[in-house]
Amino acid sequence: MARIFITGSSDGIGHNLAKFLISQGHAVTLHARSAERAKETLSKTPGASNILVADLSSISQTKQLAAEANKLGVFDAVVHNAGVGYGQGFKKTEDGIAQLFAVNALAPYILTCLMERPKRLVYVSSGLHRGGDVRMVDVGWKEKRWDGFQAYGDSKLMDVVLALAVARHWPEVSSNAVSPGWVKTKMGGSSAPDSLKKADDMLSWLATGDQKDIGSGKYYAAQGGREGAHPRAKDEGIQEEFLKICEQLSGVKFPK
Template sequence: MARILVTGSADGLGKLAAQSLVKQGHQVVVHARNEQRAKEAMEAVPEAETCLVADLSSVAEVKKMAAEANKLGRFDSVIHNAGMGYSSSAPTWTPEGYAATFAVNSLAPYILTCLMEKPDRLIYISSGLHRSGKDNMALDKLTWKNQRWNGFQAYNDTKLQNVILANAVARRWARPYSNSVDPLWQPTKMGGSGAPGDLREGIETQVWLATSDENAVKVSGRHFRLKKETRPNSAALSEKTQDAYLKACEELSGVKFPE
């Protein structure tokens, strides 16, 4: 059985994935952004080993979470599920002055990937909306400083960045296996009750990638939907874009990507 960390597992697809994993007999560590949410996460997944608490919009808290995760011991798989939806009105700003959508959805997975002991498998939850993401790697574009806010575009951009990161990791490291997932539009709190998806399908692919012994999951730099490989936005396949993204994340977080 595998030992797996699922970020953002107090509700939504993260909670459902964690519940599915423990039901299969895997050892699971959940994550929540504060103590109240941690209590909810442990109530939802009482079989979980423990809950890591960190507000992923804070670079300092993400670094602390990575250290705490390493104290627990090495994981077989990490599912980078935590994410913020889009706000149409105005961004929430982080302590570092970044739009929280970028900090939580994109920068936090980068920091955890760099600072945590390497697992065997990394799974980054993206979205079909990544196809509308823009690949401008200028720091002010990534963080939404000094530009007019567009919450929907900001979200799409971060989902593209998730795929870029997964592919960059796959290219730079021989292991772990590093892949991204489109879970489809699901009726979660983030997706809304009108979403047409099936929640069982919404978690199936990431659970499969995290645990299966099938040869189909022993690949890297691939994008999956419904347990099948699908071609992502071509920007995510660009080595130049991948390298520029890693460099930008290093500058914004102070964390260098380990070679």
Template sequence: MARIFITGSSDGLGSIVAQRLVARGHSVVLHARSAQRADDATKACPGAETVVTGDLSSITDTKKLADDVNKLGFFDCVIHNAGLFRQPYSETADGIPPLAAVNTLAPYILTCLINRPKRLVFVSSDMHQSGDGSLEDILWRQRGEKEYDPIKAYRASKVHNVMFAKAFARRWPDVQSNSLDPGWLPTKMGGAAASGDTEAAVATYVMLAEGEEKDAQRSGIYYNPGPREGRPQAVTDDETAQERLLQICADFTGVQLPA
């Protein structure tokens, strides 16, 4: 039995994956951004071990969430599932769009601060293929509201998720760190018109969470639904770019990458 923590698991695909893992005999800790959402998460997945709360758009809340997770003990796998899409421009208390905070900074902070698991899973998207991998102004602090484009912001953040998986795979050889594209699914995020295969997506999550299959024991791999190994955007393999992304996140959040 594995012990697994899943961010953004109060509803949608995160909740579906949690339910499947519980049904397969694993211990799952859920995450929700508020007490109300935590109640929703528990009702959707009553077999879960517990639920922790924290608003991932807040750097302070995300740091506290990591501390709360650590108080629960060791996890075999952490799945960075939470994400925002088509989020209109606003600014968090930290002065950045919520999408940049949730999709880019939160996975970085949690990975650095949660006690190192055996496996890390970063949820990306095939939309990263057309994302900006330049790493220029990734938090939209210079461009601001006037130039903000939620689709461009989302695509770029999904580039970052693949880069995180590869960077941690390289830095931490004792951890299987991978990323996945769940596909375009008929969830609240994807919409009713989505044509993706939910079962194929769930199978990819489960494989990487359990870590038993041969493919799950690899590291730094990007998976399409199925699971099938995919070919991510070339910039994600650039180690210099990976290090730059980590440093940008460290500088802004004050969270340094563990040795």
């Protein structure tokens, strides 16, 4: 039995993954952004071990979430699944940055830094990350004219960059990124053509499968095919620049 924490597990891919892992006998801690959603999520997820509440668009709440998670002990795997889609429009957080960046990229960084190191880290990215901008300029969209599609691709590129940076700095931890595909969820919409089961099967394997087969520092595509990571995601200079930017924005230093 593995102890697994899944962010953004009140619906969509995260919730389906949680239910599957629970059915396999694993101890799953859920996450929701509000107390109301947490109550609703627990009612539809029998067997869940715990649920933690935090709005990941808030730096302070994300830091508190890490502290609350640490009180539960070290997890075997953490799945960074919470995300905001590109169709919601620009929203500025209490910290003055774009909500999409805060939830999709900065929150995984903060949690990675502050939570006790698990055996495995899984970062949910997207095939759209290959259109992301590696220049890392104004990542919080404080000055740039808003482009939701570009912001989403950028944030998902940052997830891959983070996964590979963690794998490089922490060789004792398995750290990988995965594209679940375009699946039928609230974010993906009803016309999404890809298999939700394939997405959950891949995420489950990364969280609980044979580590010798999984490895670390990789990018997986749940739907198969020849989809690969952005060629610059492995660039150590880009990785270090991203870690530096996140430290400046959050006040949290990456523990090397």
